[in-house]
Structure formats: structure tokens, C-alpha cells
Amino acid sequence: MPANRYAPAPLQELVWWKVHRPGKLKKPAHWKDNLHTRQAEKGKPQMPDDHFDVSIVDEAHALINPEHPRAITHSGWPNPFGPQAYHIIRASRVSVFFMDSAQQFRERETTSGADIERWAGELGADTVTRVSLKGAQFRCAGSIEYVSWVEALLAGEDARGCAKLAQQWTTHRARLAAEPEPPPYVRSLAEAAPRRRGGFEFSVCESPEDLEAMLRSRLATGATARLMASFARPWKTEDMTAPHELLPDEQDFVFRWNEKGRERVWARPWNVIPRNDYSHFIQAATGTRIAQDPLAEVGCTYAVRGFDFDYVGLLWLNDLRWSGREWYVDFEHVFETGLRGTLKSATRKKNPDTRAREDVLARVKQAYRILMTRAIKGVFVYCEDPITRAHLQAALAS
16 A cells, blocks of 8 residues: 655656746746646646555644745745645545644744645545644653643743742652552553653753753663754854864854853854755764764754654753743844744834734744753753743742
């Protein structure tokens, strides 16, 4: 039975589009007309309808829907042919989409559950069923309470209110750690998982060195770990072949602080992507620095979404800061290319777009939600801004 784990993007269409785009194709808003044009061409290869028996798409909220102008980007997808999800449904007898709108944060991530239902109806699907996983948590040591705390924190709940929520998952963690391990033959998988992990770990670290030390202690036990950050630093080393060999100030991340009268320095490059092979985001290819040391580089949000590590070390930088009353974005520290159009509208000198500024804030908070909720066993955080760090610590206090 043919099955497909990925979006069956019609790559043949991309080649055809590049050849015929100048004279025959309309803009993405008229993508259905373009499909008719495409179908009228005889002898041209295309992905047949119902080619796959089953297609399963994870992170389906990140599928591109060019019906939204800001979703039209140079991603390799032929935008004039319309939404990716439409073609997945068209090319599959059964399509399964896993999605979470709270994980969307790039401009081109515009596919919604309502869109999928609409396209399924247009394509004559016999049945469209929604299955809610609300109240279930498969990461974060199964702690729904921890995720609720993260959401309250990023929603701007005051430290006292967050601390009350924190008591629920920190007390639960302590109780699990104290419980004796039941025999394997009397415990189900659901019961065993939190006990094996001892609950979810979360700590605010005083320095990047402390953050790294905590991650290395977990690596020593056989766990997996990754350093992460939002795009609050420019990617200076993007085209360099050996960024690890650079001096600290030449790397993407450099932190300096005093400790007992001595200056300390901690530096790392962003994800190293040789020859634009983005599989290196996750796969530590043989011979690379990150294969030798999982903490040799800092991964971005894309390096954790859809790929789970036991532990995440989060560098909370100055893009998202706590004012003492609410969250705000420091636009000088936002370098997320996936928000380019929104950022341009939000930061123009004359009449900056208020709605765009609010949108950037919401999307940056979404990025932090992703970074804080993808680990399996624990998250350790270093906050660059001392006020934000103090707020995070207060939000954990019992």
C-alpha cells in the first residue's frame, strides 16, 4: 500500500511552473485557474489524484497556503498552484493532519483546520473528522500543568498568579520523584513514563556556563540535549565553513560577565548548515563538530519543532522582555526572516503599523512557547535581561 509521510509536493509542477510562468500562469490568488491551465497541457507529468493510500502530515499548521499574500515566499513551493494541503488531499485517499495553531509563527504558516475542511469538501471527501488532543501532553514529561504555566507566563499573568500554577507541576514533580518505582508488570506505559522521568525539570540559570553545565550533566546520563534560541541574533556565520574556530566576538553568540572579579566569556555559532543542507539542523553528520559535541552550536526554533530532545537549554535573549507589567518586543533584536514583511510594517519610520507590532509580539511569544514546550524531560533557561530573569524566577516561586 503506497503511503506517504511527507507532503507529496508535485515537484514536476515546480519544473513546469518555471518554464511556463511568464506567459500562462496567473498570480497565486487565482491558483485554481492555474490548475486548469496545467491540466489542459497534455503529456505533462503530474501527481495523480489518489496516488497515495495514506498521507500523514505532522506540523500541518506550517503548510503553505498562498491564498494569504504574506505566505508567498521563495520556499521551493510553486505558489501559483495553490495550497500545499489541497494537493496532499487531492493526491491521497486518506489524509491525516496533525496541527496546533499555537505553534504557528512564520508569515507563510497560514494553513488552518477550517482551510483543510474546506478543501476536503471541495475535493469530495466522504468524511472529515476532527480529533482533539486537548488535555493530553506527550512531551514535557506528560505535564499538562507545566504547559499551562508556560501559557500563563507568556500571556502576561503576574508572577504571583504564575507561581500558583507552578506549584501544581513542581509539587507533582516532587511527589513523583519520591514515589517508589512500581514493578514493570503492574504499570502501564502511561503510568510509567512520568515515574521514569521523575517529572519535568525546569531551572533558571545565572549564566550560559551554568546552563551548559546542567545540560552536560544530563548528557553524561545518556540523554539528548540541544542549545536553543529564538532569532534574536543575526546569523553572521551563515556562509562560513568553520565558525567554531572564530574568535568569540566573531561568533553569533557571545556573552561576557564578571564572576569573582574575573571576566568570563561564552560563545557559540548558530546552526552550521554546510552547502545549505538543512538536514544538519537535526542530523549530526559524521565528522561534524556537532556530532562530536551536541552543545557546539545553538539551534533555532526550526531545529526543535518536530524533533524532540530530552533536554533543551534555552537562551532567552532581548527580543522578548518583561517591562515589569507586560511583555514587549525589542525590535532591534528580532532577526526572524520568517516575519520579514510584518517586521517591515511594524518598524517603518513613518506611521508604523500598530497591528503589525502586535502581531510580531504574538509571534515572538509563540516562538518561545515552542522552545519551552518541546523537550521531553526538562528545560534550563538563561535570561540575558536581568529584569526578565527576575520575573521568570518569581513566576516559579512557591
